Amino acid sequence: MLPAVAYRIGMDLVDAQGVADAVARFGDRYLHRIYTERELAECNCGQLLAPMRLAARFAAKEATLKVLAMTDGVPLRSIEVQSGFGRPPKLVLAGEAADRAERENLSDFLVSLTHDGGMSAAVVLATVGRG
Amino acid sequence: MAAKPDAEIVDQVRRVLADHARLPMPVEGLAQDDDLYQAGMTSHASVTVMLALEDTFEVEFPDGMLTRGTFASIGAMAGAVTQLRSPST
Numbered sequence: 205m206l207p208a209v210a211y212r213i214g215m216d217l218v219d220a221q222g223v224a225d226a227v228a229r230f231g232d233r234y235l236h237r238i239y240t241e242r243e244l245a246e247c248n249c250g251q252l253l254a255p256m257r258l259a260a261r262f263a264a265k266e267a268t269l270k271v272l273a274m275t276d277g278v279p280l281r282s283i284e285v286q287s288g289f290g291r292p293p294k295l296v297l298a299g300e301a302a303d304r305a306e307r308e309n310l311s312d313f314l315v316s317l318t319h320d321g322g323m324s325a326a327v328v329l330a331t332v333g334r335g
Numbered sequence: 336m337a338a339k340p341d342a343e344i345v346d347q348v349r350r351v352l353a354d355h356a357r358l359p360m361p362v363e364g365l366a367q368d369d370d371l372y373q374a375g376m377t378s379h380a381s382v383t384v385m386l387a388l389e390d391t392f393e394v395e396f397p398d399g400m401l402t403r404g405t406f407a408s409i410g411a412m413a414g415a416v417t418q419l420r421s422p423s424t
Contacts (some may be wrong), residue, residue: 222357222379230386238382259379266378274401 210332212310216263217325223262224255238262238280246287258326260317263284267328268295270312272304280302284314285326293317295328309333344392345413351391352409355383367395367410371402381406388412394419 226234231235235244239261247257269275282299295313297305305311312331318324345367352371353362359375376384384406389395394404394416405415 209344216378218377218379222383226379226383226386230383230390233389234382234386239384262379277399278396279401323403 212271212273212330212332214267214328215325216266216270217323218259218266220255220259220319220322223259227255227258238265240281241287242285253322254255256319256322256324259261260319261327263324264293264295264315264317264326266326267315267326268297268301271310271313271328271330272301272308274304278304285317341417344416345409347391348388348409348412348416351387353382355387356380366407367413368408370407371409372407376406384412388416392416392420 235258239247239258242259243258247254247261249257262280264285265280268283269278272278278300282297282301284296284298286294286296288294293315295315297315305313307331310330314329316327318326343373349362352358352365354369356362357380358365358371365371365374371381379392381403385396385401396415396419400415400419404411406412
């Protein structure tokens with residue numbers, strides 16, 4: 205009999221206009237508090253698309269925090285979404301987020317992003333007890 | 336024991352919330368210990384509130400204070416700001 209596999213799942217939804225407003229109001233202070241340099245480079249795609257892409261990445265970070273069952277004291281920059289460029293995006297954890305995943309025995313993080321109608325969403329799935 | 340935040344700090348926190356929290360109801364109607372997340376503040380809005388508090392009070396929230404609890408209520412935020420503005424002992 206195959207061993208049972210357990211998963212944890214998280215989801216989040218973000219209003220892209222809120223992200224656009226935050227960028228306009230706080231600029232680099234907002235951007236560099238939340239996103240890694242790689243994420244900012246990958247979202248540097250013009251005024252229309254950039255807020256939606258940034259919002260999707262924020263949603264992915266929040267969804268990951270839900271999977272980690274930890275919202276306190278984890279810098280959002282310790283959770284990075286890497287674009288797939290034609291392949292699915294990847295989720296890379298570092299620092300506090302990675303430590304928490306190890307303590308919780310979570311691995312094989314998967315992420316899916318979407319945006320429509322000014323809203324961006326992300327779903328994150330992790331495997332429990334393997335890896 | 337943490338110092339009790341003064342009324343001026345509480346009022347300024349309310350103004351920050353009115354401008355940045357994107358709540359579905361007037362901030363004036365919220366008690367100091369009302370749960371802002373239950374009132375409709377999203378996780379993204381809490382980030383902009385945090386940045387606005389830093390601007391308003393000229394403080395910087397360290398990573399250790401970036402907790403859900405710090406931004407959960409008007410009173411909690413006012414207390415955090417008071418703590419950050421207190422001279423180190």
